[in-house]
Amino acid sequence: MDPHLLRTFAAVARHGSFSAAAHELGYTQSAVSQQIAALEQDLGTPLLRRRPVALTDAGARLLEHAGPILLRLSAARADVTRLSGAPAAAVVLATTPFAAFRAATLVAVQRAMPRVTFTLAVAGRDAVATGVATGAFDLGLVDGVAAPSDPLALPDAGRLATVVLAQEEVVVAMPRDHPLAGRRSVRLADLADAAWIDAPEAAVPPAQLRALARADGFRTGPAYPGTDRAVLLELIAAGAGLALLPASRTDGVPVAEPRLVHRTELVHGSLTPAARAAAEAFRRPS
Known part of the structure; x- marks a missing residue:
């Protein structure tokens, strides 16, 4: 499979438009159409429906593979460039x-x-x-939260080296008037009925909380896709929801079970x- 064709396909799927993909990639719209047709011929199945542009079932499955494949190719190029530059x-x-x-x-x-x-x-x-x-x-x-x-x-x-620099306990950040705010510790599962701020870039999102606690629940509160710590803490203080955060960055109730660390x-x-x-x-x- 030609990676150039795969990259073009991913751009069309991302934009939902042949013309927008052509603008991003610096091609003509005709060239993009030809590349998509060549990829479909290579795989022997339609990948996109035209007018309006939409993924077929095969196209949706290919798109799942395309992201990791293109990322690894870009990573390989960058790695070699760093070594030879x-x-x-x-x-x-x-x-x-x-x-x-x-x-x-x-x-x-x-x-x-x-x-x-x-x-x-x-x-x-x-x-x-x-x-x-x-x-x-x-x-x-x-940084992130995980079992030790x-x-x-x-x-x-691809090939990335990781070195642990710091590790500390985690706490549940909550408003000061929360019924559990004065506890010495809490089980994560005991808060399964609470609402949690969905801030995947700044805190542990509800889906990961369910996996960590091995429990259902953990209702999704307001979504915050940003990275500003002050905004997240203001949302918590206002009662929008709870969040699992490193102990050194905010006041909160330590998590006793399961054993978790912020690394x-x-x-x-x-x-x-x-x-x-x-x-x-x-x-x-x-």
Whole structure:
């Protein structure tokens, strides 16, 4: 299967339009139509219905495969480019909102390497991991909640190294007037009937809470797709719902069962000399 044809198909499916996909990819609309036809001929089945554009069952299944395949191809290209390229004069570090980012570490590395420009970006967990894999970021700090022995769930983006930088207990962040606010600890399953803010980039979403607690419930409250910690905490304080967060970032009730930790990991692929120096600095105990 030609990856160029697959990329074109994914663009058409994402936009629901041949013309919009052509604009994104820099092709003519006719060229996009020809590429889709060539892919359909190769696979022996229609992938898209025309007028209006919609996925067939086969097209929907192919789209499920297309994302991981294209991500791995982009990651492979970025990894090889980093290994074969000239020393970079810039390093981009991306971090999730609740990662244990140490500003002093980055400042110290910048002072030690004055000719290298360091840029800090804030994004969601998947965006950080994907950006590191595809070369948009040189280093990433990602965080999340998991059982102590389980890895953080990251996109399948190829060969990425992960190093645990920090680990701490988690708490249920809730309004001060919540009936359980004064408890010393709580079982996660005891809060299955509560509403939880659906903030996948800043907190544990309800679907993952069900898996962690091995219990049904965990009603979805307001959806917050952003990454701003202050906004999330304001929503909690206003009574919009609960959230599972690292203990160092907010007041809350510790989770006694199941045993969970909030972990920050450094994520990277092949490293330029400047990025390697920054990575080694972050690995050192603070």
